[in-house]
Amino acid sequence: MTEPSLDDLLSSLRVVSIPMRVRFRGVTEREVALIEGPAGWGEFGPFLEYAPPEASRWLTAAVEAAWHGWPAPLRDFVPVNATVPAIAPDAVPAVLQRFPGTTTAKVKVAERGQTTEVDVCRVAAVREAMGPHARVRVDANGAWDITTATEVLGRLAAYDIEYAEQPCASVEELRDLRIALARNGIDIPVAADESIRKAEDPMRVRDLEAADLIVIKAAPLGGVRRALDIVAECGLPAVVSSALDTSVGMAAGVALAAALPQLDHACGLGTVALLDGDVTAESLVPVDGKLPVRRVAADPGLLDRHAASPERVQWWRERVTSAWEVT
Structure with a gap:
């Protein structure tokens, strides 16, 4: 074409x-x-x-x-996580109610102007609301230095964290943080997000052994096919996430998750629920913790x-x- x-x-x-x-x-x-x-x-x-x-x-x-x-899907549904913004701990249950059936939550931490204590309390509130068997991951958007990341993740380890997404900004810091966590007996895997989607060379994450897994987004990486190529070349487990899209944009993320040869983690594709409106009457929002694989047409x-x-x-x-x- x-x-x-x-x-x-x-x-x-x-x-x-x-x-x-x-x-x-x-x-x-x-x-x-x-x-x-x-x-x-x-x-x-x-x-x-x-x-x-x-x-x-x-x-x-x-x-x-x-x-x-997009490429042909390998599955009809993809599991998704709940997304908890940097809100007050007592607001957590109301946000989680927008993600019925999900058994994984991603919690934003390291928001500018907020304290570590608020982060810890927010994560604790998510763990309490979702129970001991849910998966809870945190996302710092590269805001911590190595010392702070080690200290905060050491505190958060009590809440059985699935992984920490982009805890530090640079690939070198992610590498050094993984070493620091191992030396301190903190068993929290490190995921690279911005170090993949905003990097000129995403393979440096692999080459420097800077992450245990990668977070990929269809739009920032140039589309579904390009993202699939990066996953194949990088060779690390991948989690598909979104970029605060409408249902039209979210459909690309779902197509990416559906086309991955291996999908072991719930995907961050439930954020349409954070919008107070959409461009289609049939929004791509989770049902029983899953999203269907389908195209979305905008409603005039x-x-x-x-x-x-x-x-x-x-x-x-x-x-x-x-x-x-x-x-």
């Missing part, structure tokens, strides 16, 4: 702004652009601070979804309801153009 032109992308572009139920990653309104092509709908939603070179990978993923489709009425202002639409049109120029 032929590649689209820039005019093809801009002619079908729709921009939406959807409120968040709770503040997540500093975001209270999620803006994304949607494009429609011969294979269906694709989503272009790099966070607002991302420059064109990084945003271009998200555009490549949107073009893959809308013009080429919902696109109109959540339409961004003309000024923001123009901003996104210029952003698509800038990303296109460096693809």
